[in-house]
Amino acid sequence: MSGLFxxxxxxxxxxxxxxxxxxxxxxxxxxxxxxxVPDIEPSPAHDSKALKKAFHGxxxxxxxxxxxxxxxxxxxxxxxxxxxxxxxxxxxxxxxxSELSGDFRNAIILWTFDPPERDAKLAHDALKMSxxxxxxxxxxxxxxxxxxxxxxxxxxxxxxxRFDRSLEEDIASNVSPPxxxxxxxxxxxxxxxxxxxxxxxxxxxxSKLHETIKTKQLDHDHVEWILxxxxxxxxxxxxxSYKKTYGNxxxxxxxxxxxxxxxxxxxxxxxxxxxxxxxxxxxIKDSVVGHRTDEGSLTRAIVTRAEIDLMKVREQYQKLxxxxxxDAVGDTSGEYKNFLMTLLGAPI
Amino acid sequence: MSGLFxxxxxxxxxxxxxxxxxxxxxxxxxxxxxxxVPDIEPSPAHDSKALKKAFHGxxxxxxxxxxxxxxxxxxxxxxxxxxxxxxxxxxxxxxxxSELSGDFRNAIILWTFDPPERDAKLAHDALKMSxxxxxxxxxxxxxxxxxxxxxxxxxxxxxxxRFDRSLEEDIASNVSPPxxxxxxxxxxxxxxxxxxxxxxxxxxxxSKLHETIKTKQLDHDHVEWILxxxxxxxxxxxxxSYKKTYGNxxxxxxxxxxxxxxxxxxxxxxxxxxxxxxxxxxxIKDSVVGHRTDEGSLTRAIVTRAEIDLMKVREQYQKLxxxxxxDAVGDTSGEYKNFLMTLLGAPI
Numbered sequence: 001m002s003g004l005f006x007x008x009x010x011x012x013x014x015x016x017x018x019x020x021x022x023x024x025x026x027x028x029x030x031x032x033x034x035x036x037v038p039d040i041e042p043s044p045a046h047d048s049k050a051l052k053k054a055f056h057g058x059x060x061x062x063x064x065x066x067x068x069x070x071x072x073x074x075x076x077x078x079x080x081x082x083x084x085x086x087x088x089x090x091x092x093x094x095x096x097x098s099e100l101s102g103d104f105r106n107a108i109i110l111w112t113f114d115p116p117e118r119d120a121k122l123a124h125d126a127l128k129m130s131x132x133x134x135x136x137x138x139x140x141x142x143x144x145x146x147x148x149x150x151x152x153x154x155x156x157x158x159x160x161x162r163f164d165r166s167l168e169e170d171i172a173s174n175v176s177p178p179x180x181x182x183x184x185x186x187x188x189x190x191x192x193x194x195x196x197x198x199x200x201x202x203x204x205x206x207s208k209l210h211e212t213i214k215t216k217q218l219d220h221d222h223v224e225w226i227l228x229x230x231x232x233x234x235x236x237x238x239x240x241s242y243k244k245t246y247g248n249x250x251x252x253x254x255x256x257x258x259x260x261x262x263x264x265x266x267x268x269x270x271x272x273x274x275x276x277x278x279x280x281x282x283x284i285k286d287s288v289v290g291h292r293t294d295e296g297s298l299t300r301a302i303v304t305r306a307e308i309d310l311m312k313v314r315e316q317y318q319k320l321x322x323x324x325x326x327d328a329v330g331d332t333s334g335e336y337k338n339f340l341m342t343l344l345g346a347p348i
Numbered sequence: 349m350s351g352l353f354x355x356x357x358x359x360x361x362x363x364x365x366x367x368x369x370x371x372x373x374x375x376x377x378x379x380x381x382x383x384x385v386p387d388i389e390p391s392p393a394h395d396s397k398a399l400k401k402a403f404h405g406x407x408x409x410x411x412x413x414x415x416x417x418x419x420x421x422x423x424x425x426x427x428x429x430x431x432x433x434x435x436x437x438x439x440x441x442x443x444x445x446s447e448l449s450g451d452f453r454n455a456i457i458l459w460t461f462d463p464p465e466r467d468a469k470l471a472h473d474a475l476k477m478s479x480x481x482x483x484x485x486x487x488x489x490x491x492x493x494x495x496x497x498x499x500x501x502x503x504x505x506x507x508x509x510r511f512d513r514s515l516e517e518d519i520a521s522n523v524s525p526p527x528x529x530x531x532x533x534x535x536x537x538x539x540x541x542x543x544x545x546x547x548x549x550x551x552x553x554x555s556k557l558h559e560t561i562k563t564k565q566l567d568h569d570h571v572e573w574i575l576x577x578x579x580x581x582x583x584x585x586x587x588x589s590y591k592k593t594y595g596n597x598x599x600x601x602x603x604x605x606x607x608x609x610x611x612x613x614x615x616x617x618x619x620x621x622x623x624x625x626x627x628x629x630x631x632i633k634d635s636v637v638g639h640r641t642d643e644g645s646l647t648r649a650i651v652t653r654a655e656i657d658l659m660k661v662r663e664q665y666q667k668l669x670x671x672x673x674x675d676a677v678g679d680t681s682g683e684y685k686n687f688l689m690t691l692l693g694a695p696i
Contacts, residue, residue: 149508150505153501153505153538156538157498157501157538160497160538160540160541164540164542164544165540165544166538166539166540166577166579167538168537168538168577169540169577169578172573172577177569181569184573184577185536188533188536188537188538189516189536190501190504190505190508190514190515190516190536191514192508192512192513192514192517193508194512196512196513221525221529225520225532229514229516229517229520229532230517231514
């Protein structure tokens, strides 16, 4: 046992020279956002005044709202929110809520929030819905396993500020064991954020995961520990080692453990850790397939990834489904559609 | 079981109006630092030059070093470190290391570090020593249970930056179960930081803790979960409820579970959570009692608390031992003694 949680040491294939070149989660996604912003940053006061003007009169100028907010990054939107409040003594988000409606409103408001606060809110809503099915908890896995470690920390901070308790406490009071332990572990993680891999540890931990699948003990502490502590690149090597040694991808072998909630959520965990872009490409496809688009999911995927890696998601989507991600959004309509297309990179 | 991890809700004695007045860990300790700084902040360049001058010649001017660094807060020391590097193209800490020696050097260097980096280093050193006894792991409990939640996050960040892996990974590769689980849980915590207490939850969790003591199952998930997730004030209410309901303080009842490592460390956890100032008063007393002062422990206690709550520790010390904290430090000598006395509030 004592050797299980091997040390990622210089001795076993991890060199200091690798470290110098190692890049972080954010660096890996550099240039992979689809959001487009003007070359010259407009002043937050100018934007606030234009928004105020768009709210004026009987018919809200929705196109103007898209033209402004749909082309501003998180830091610019924060400044606009602050300036708007100073100028008009009202909350921009409250005003958007009263001016707009339907899916368009939901999308614009989710986008206007600061990303940590947005994710805190999404996690909170998910926990409220969690009694209705484990599917609702996916978003908490996405935040924990498909975001940068630093972002996850800021979400936990935003959660306590907004809801007067910690995210972990709310997970514990809404989710039963053994799911509770897995989720608390995941949201508490602060992974090392560089591409450093130890193949000896990957092999060791692949065999440990195999053992828990064979004995159908997916709620074992080791599973939670490995998945919530190791860095993204290390885990990808572990999954690779698993496939090489035991023949199947780990998520496929997990099916032998039944179709319980833990298996369902662990498959989401592994997908998010393995390849966030593939996970979100599939997630978007699932949200538009069939007779009715699931706008809630579609909005969440586009809004939360537009500033991170939506370009990669777009490439994956094309590769997997031989059709453009724009086509998926194409089934929606009105300003909602225009807004999503804007986040997908439609020109200013 | 499902009701165990009760929700800290408005229904059970927790009112929104309480929240408005609720104060955080840092606010609670306001004015409780012993460190004294000049009313007018000297420029970092001026301080850097004075330090450089103190290093000049055969005999280092140790008094000058104390006069400067011993009267600068963390933010001022950071600016001095940065300015010193810019001016002289060398690390202030490396220079202090080469100029000084013994306990004085250790204390000055520990103090000169940025607090998150200092604690990351202390945790790292503790893990390296952990095979020699559970006592060494105390410092990790102090960082997790006697610091602000925000500080703990910054320590985890500093740890990954400095050591190229996460604190949790190093705990797992150096500490065996069941201690491992407890420590990983504690360092991963991000407690809500306001004084909000739910007495119903306190009673429930006191009874749960009592159950684990009665059945000698202190390594149970619930113990780790309660102690690493609840806010400080909630936990104090839980310990209070325990004492009221079962007659003894919880740490006393834990003795019935033997003298293993988990019991030893859990007693430290509870002391730190109940009253950091009492914990450190006792810790300092233990470090100076007997024939030989344990300078490592004495330094750590004074240096790490001087900017937080050393005034409270001083009061507790007086109350518990009817003697002044200055007397404890009085058994040491030379510039080491002068430096500790400076951090204890000796005039500039």
